[in-house]
Amino acid sequence: MRTDKRITRRITGLAVGTALGLALSGAAYSQEPVKVGFVYVSPIGDAGWTYQHDQGRKELEKALGAKVTTKAVENVPEGADAERVIREFAAGGYKVVFTTSFGYMNPTIKVAEKFPSTVFMHATGYKSAKNVGVVNARFYEGRYLTGVIAGKMTKSNSAGYVAAFPIPEVVQGINAFAQGMRSVNPKAEVKVIWVNSWFDPGREREAANTLLSQGADIITHHTDSTAVVQAAEEKGKYAFGYHSDMSKYGPKAHLTATTHHWGGYYTKAVQDVMAGKWKTTNVWGGIKEGMIKLAPLNPAVPKDVADLVAAKEKDIAAGKLHPFQGPVKDNEGKERVAAGKTMGDEELSKMDFYVEGVQGKLPKK
Amino acid sequence: MDTIVAILAAAIVAGTPLVFAALGELVTEKAGVLNLGVEGTMLVGAVSGFATAATTGNVWFGVLAGMVAGVLMSGIFAILTLNLMANQVASGLALTLFGVGLSAFMGKPYESVTLAAQAPLEIPLLSQIPVLGPVLFKHQILVYVSWALFAGVSWFLYKSRAGLVLRSIGESPESAHAIGYPVIRIRYLATLFGGAMAGLGGVHLAEFYTPLWVEGMVAGRGWIALALVVFATWRPARVMVGAYLFGGVTIAQFFAQGAGVTITAQFLSSLPYLATIIVLVFISRDMATIRLNAPVSLGRPYRPD
CATH class of the missing domain: 3.40.50.2300 (Response regulator)
Structure with missing residues (x-):
């Protein structure tokens, strides 16, 4: 009997202790x-x-x-x-x-x-x-602005673009760049070379040299290394960086770069999860949301050009300017966006043509 | 004309890493050793050369370091296959995997580093010749070194006694051993030479051509070099043709794209491979000469008793 009681007491104690422990660890958990x-x-x-x-x-x-x-x-x-x-x-x-x-x-x-x-x-x-x-x-918004700078600063009216694969995201960039360039310089043309690789600095370099020797005096790229900016620096021509500020790879050549900023979005998403109010979202942010910015402009960019770009940046943020605002024609002369309209997100995300001013033919998937 | 000159000059530069790696591998294979670790060796050579040049500020220390790294890499391979009799194909593949990882690890601190571009070395007088001058004689110094290498390898293999011994070991290590030649020692030397040249090819890419280091930047050139040796049926002159052809078609298709030619880019990108294989198969289509040139004991381990 006595033993039984003792065991009961022990078990009770254990249960209470466990419950307490659970409660405590629960409290601690919420602070973790x-x-x-x-x-x-x-x-x-x-x-x-x-x-x-x-x-x-x-x-x-x-x-x-x-x-x-x-x-x-x-x-x-x-x-x-x-x-x-x-x-x-x-x-x-x-x-x-x-x-x-x-x-x-x-x-x-x-x-x-x-x-x-x-x-x-x-x-x-x-x-x-x-x-x-x-x-x-919306990487293309940054591309449009770099296009404006290219249109103002090119002497040969020809810019070069080293691209990886013909997926819509890359095509948007090429087209937005051409739209920006031709918005200030209707004679400007964009040459594109596809290297079919995200990451082969040797080929990126070869493609950049080719574009420069074919008369392009400003080049940019949608691949992953800094080889294109370095090639422009060596040849004394201009280039735009992509993803990050690449100015240290070409202090003279690097006019600016389209840069991506994910921090604000990450912070908000995690805060929402913590507060328990996160919902499935489809975020497509651009200049307005601060997800796309231009890197500091090179002093070689004249003040009037810098002012123009700043004004256009403000217009894009305010929704007054859209890189694909009609009329937009493709490079075979077919109208893609009617005057007075802008391209919707659905069409943007499926873009499979070159706009007027881009040379060559878009490789099909 | 300017376009053609630009294409040809760029083709030579683009083909140079292949020339180094393929000629080195050719000597290795002529001794009967098949080293599939070229890609990994080029990467380790590239990162060692780049890192050394960036730290010391002296490009020649970089060149030396790249070659030493190549020797060390192929030394691992030689110990495995020549002393421990490991399978050559498996060891070579392992060496490439190891090289890819090791170079990424070594290169971490050098990803943001830039090197000053090396000015081309214009050969006096010769570089003034119209067309030929700008195509052949306005290059960075390693391009000329690769020509010297070609001359040296051709002479060594076909005109020197040592080359004859090396080839005889590749044909029949048993007979060479019976005559009294040190089979293992010569295979060692041939393998280490191949490693040094692969390292030098990597150095050219990272230190002179791009010049930058990023992970995996050799991007398959080691494999192309290996294929070139086979398709060129182990003949140095054909290796040169193949390497420059590959470089040339790569550059030419870029020019075609830049000029707005309306052929799909995917097809153009496959052209260098197609053109090189077709041409090399065509010039070496004679089965008898293939059999004559292919080292009979290639890939087979040999243990002297």
Whole structure:
């Protein structure tokens, strides 16, 4: 009997203790920082697509301080490896996972189905789900502004564009650049060379040299290295950077760059998750949202050009100017946007033609 | 005319990394060793050369470091396959995987570094010849070095006694050993030479051509060099033809795109591969000469008893 009582007492004690412990740990849990994971497609490096995402991650850490901890895995190939990394984040108790490359779309959706309480945000894709949001930036708005500078500063009326693959995002950039250039210089033309690789500095360099020797005096690129800016610097011509400010790779050549800024968006998304009010969103932000900015202008850009660009930047932010505002013709003469209209997001995201002023023929997918 | 000159001059520059790597691999294979680690070796050579040049400020230390790195990489391969008798194909593939990772790791601090571009070395008088001058004699110094390498390799393999010994080892290590030649030692030297040249090819790309370091920047050139050796049926002159043809068609299709030619870019990008293979297959279509040139013992391990 006595033993029984003792056991009962012990068990009660244990139960109370456990309950107390649970309550305490629960309280502690709510104070614990939210874990946020990032999956990067390339090395962080010192400039470029992934570098800008990592800057965003740092801004998030700075803005939310001890309320978050972040972890990034870099250089994750798209496909099976990506799925493994994303799943490890979700299984490891990460509340929010940002997957920052187009090819992560299907792995993200797949993992999200199995981890309904984790929020996933995928960059530049088009599939969403209950716990998967999509984010993209209007890179073309920055391209338009660099086009304006190119149109004003070119002497040969010819600019060169080194491009990776003919996907809509890249085509938007080429077309917006041409639209900007021709808005101030109707004689201007854009030459395009496709290198069929995101990352082959040797070929990017060869393509840049080719464009320069064919009479282009301003070049830009939609690939991932700084080779094009360096080529322009060596030949004493001008260039625009992309993704990041690349001025240190070509102090004289680099007029400005279209740069991406993800920090504000990351911070807001994580705050929403913390407050429990996050919903599936499809964010496509541009100059207005501060997601696209121009890097500081090179002193070689004359003041009137700088003022003009600043004015156009303001107009784009205010919604008064759209890079694809009608009439827009393609380079075979067919009207694509009627006068008085602007191109909608749906058409933008499927763009598969060159606008007037771009030379050559767009490779079909 | 200016366009043609520009294309030809650029073709030579674009083909030079291939010339170094392929001629080096040719010597290795002529001794009967198949080293598939060229891509990885070029990467490690590139990053070692770039890092050394950036740190010391002396390009020649960089060139030396790239070659030493290539020797070390192929040294690993030689120990595995010549001493430990590991499978050459598997060891070569492993060497490439290792080189890709190692170069990325080594190169981390140098991703943001820029090197001053090396001015081309204009050969006095010769560079004044119309057309030929700007095509051949206004290049960075390593281009001339690659020509010297071509002359040296051709002479060595076909005119020197040592080259004859090397080729005989590639044909039949058993007979060469029976006569008394040091098979393993000569295979070692041939493999290390191949590594040094692959390293030099990487150095040309990172230190002289682009000049920058980014992860994976060799971008398949090591594999192309390997294919060139086979399609050129182990003949140095044909390796040169193949390398410049590959470079030339790459550049020419860029020019075509820049000029607004309406052929799809994907097709144009596949042209260098197609053209090089077709031409090399055509000039070396004689089965008898292929059999004569291909080292019989290629890829087979040999253990002297």
